[in-house]
Structures are given as C-alpha cells and as structure tokens.
Amino acid sequence: MKKILIIEDDTSIAELQKDYLEVAGFGVSVYANGLEGLRAFRENEVDLLILDVMLPGMDGLEILRSLKEDKAIPVLLVSAKKEEIDKIKGLSLGADDYITKPFSPGELVARVKAHLENYERLKHRFSSSTKKTNSLTIRGLKIDIDSRRVFVLNQEVNLAQKEFGLLLYLAQNPNRVFGREELFERVWGLDALGDSATVTVHIARIREKIESDPSNPQYVETVWGAGYRFRV
The missing domain is CATH 1.10.10.10 (Winged helix-like DNA-binding domain superfamily/Winged helix DNA-binding domain)
Structure with missing residues (x-):
C-alpha cells in the first residue's frame, strides 16, 4: 500500500482528501501543523506528500526548502492562492505539481496516481540505465x-x-x-x-x-x- 502524508490545517479539506485517497487504496496520515508534519515525514516511510502552503508552525514553502536534503518523492502543493508567482515559487522550490483550491477530490486522486506511477517508471528507467x-x-x-x-x-x-x-x-x-x-x-x-x-x-x-x-x-x-x- 502506498503511503500518503497530508499536511493541511483545514480539517474539512484534509478529511475529504483522506477519505477519497483511502477509498482509492492508499494509506493516509494527516497533520495540521507544519512542524509536526515535517517531523512525521522524516520519521516515517512516505511515498507522496500533499502540502498546503498556508500552515501554522511552518508554512509549506518553508517545508519545501527544508526537504532539499531529504528523500526524493513526489510533492503536490495545495493552495488557495491563484497568482502565477505563487505557482512559480512553489515549483521552483521542488514541488512536482501545484493544485489551486477549490479542487475536485477526484482530480486530486488522479494526480496522485499519475505522479506515483510516473515516479515508479522513472525509477525503473534509471535502474535499467545502470546496467x-x-x-x-x-x-x-x-x-x-x-x-x-x-x-x-x-x-x-x-x-x-x-x-x-x-x-x-x-x-x-x-x-x-x-x-x-x-x-x-x-x-x-x-x-x-x-x-x-x-x-x-x-x-x-x-x-x-x-x-x-x-x-x-x-x-x-x-x-x-x-x-x-x-x-x-
């Protein structure tokens, strides 16, 4: 089972994400505080991170900056901000995707699946190259x-x-x-x-x-x- 970590301080959004992802067959953990979520990310096996931008304790962009030395997994950034500069900033810091609120839970699941499948393809391609x-x-x-x-x-x-x-x-x-x-x-x-x-x-x-x-x-x-x- 692929494990998804959600760091989101809006309880209703986090629970909706969790419900849809669990129905799709993923194991999901949710944290509302940026610092606690980052600690959980570093202490547990995680296959994909869904990260809100505006968080208490430590915001999403700060978390992205701190992830540069950590394991490379897909990171989906979620934000209510629609300005292009915010999207560029998030992608520049290493996010793989940027989803603007409000969004369809079904679209979120589709993106999660696509990123995980592509990540596995890339790992296979890289390992094949090493032959x-x-x-x-x-x-x-x-x-x-x-x-x-x-x-x-x-x-x-x-x-x-x-x-x-x-x-x-x-x-x-x-x-x-x-x-x-x-x-x-x-x-x-x-x-x-x-x-x-x-x-x-x-x-x-x-x-x-x-x-x-x-x-x-x-x-x-x-x-x-x-x-x-x-x-x-």
Whole structure:
C-alpha cells in the first residue's frame, strides 16, 4: 500500500482528501501543523506528500526548502492562492505539481496516481540505465544515476526530484530538441494533467544550479520556437 502524508490545517479539506485517497487504496496520515508534519515525514516511510502552503508552525514553502536534503518523492502543493508567482515559487522550490483550491477530490486522486506511477517508471528507467552505465560525464558535469547526485567540476549541486529527472532525460538524449509538452509528458507522465509551463520553471532552476552563466547556458540550450536540448 502506498503511503500518503497530508499536511493541511483545514480539517474539512484534509478529511475529504483522506477519505477519497483511502477509498482509492492508499494509506493516509494527516497533520495540521507544519512542524509536526515535517517531523512525521522524516520519521516515517512516505511515498507522496500533499502540502498546503498556508500552515501554522511552518508554512509549506518553508517545508519545501527544508526537504532539499531529504528523500526524493513526489510533492503536490495545495493552495488557495491563484497568482502565477505563487505557482512559480512553489515549483521552483521542488514541488512536482501545484493544485489551486477549490479542487475536485477526484482530480486530486488522479494526480496522485499519475505522479506515483510516473515516479515508479522513472525509477525503473534509471535502474535499467545502470546496467550499462551508472553515470554520465559531459564537460565537467557528472550525473550519478545510482545515487541521483549531480556534480559540476567535482562540486555537488542539489537538484529536486523532477529537476534531476529532467536533466537526466535530456542528457540521455543529447543534441535532440524536445518541446515543452513532450518533456512534460516524458518526465512528468501527465499529458492530460497539469501545465507544461512547469518545464520552463524547472529548466531555469537547473541552469541556476549547473551553469556558470545561466543566461548563456552551455548544457541545456533553448532552441527558440522549438524547445530545449542538451548540447554535446
């Protein structure tokens, strides 16, 4: 049974989420306080985190920042805020999806299932890649597939789960141009859900971490009007 952790201070919303997810076959734990939820996340096996933005004790964005050193699992951010900047901020901090309240419980379950299924596909793909090679090294950039770690000139940089998945997918398909929608479908596995603009946010975050000059990228290039490619 996959285990879902919900950190949500609105009891009615949390119970609705819990009921629908349990009917779908998931084990669900709920915490209303950010600090308590973060502690539970670190002390228990969790397969996916559903995280509200506005929380007592520690808000959702602070929790996202603190998760950078923790296990890489899908994180769905939930918020009543509809402004684009809030979505970009959440995705930039490592969230895999952003759901705006009010939302359909059925849509939430569908997104949870899609993220978990895609996460399993990615893990299988990465483990299959290690049969031939467990790392990629390109011009000072090393991607260690086994440990899911990235190094630039021997200095480790921390990538969120989807940032790592996106970089690895591009690096494993060098010099090929991918459109945003195709990358979103291949890496997120959600061709019917979400927003492909998420790819743009993650590309920007990757460049900030691996490029010496993000405005003049040497690894992940923009092909105007077409998409992105990893240049070798």
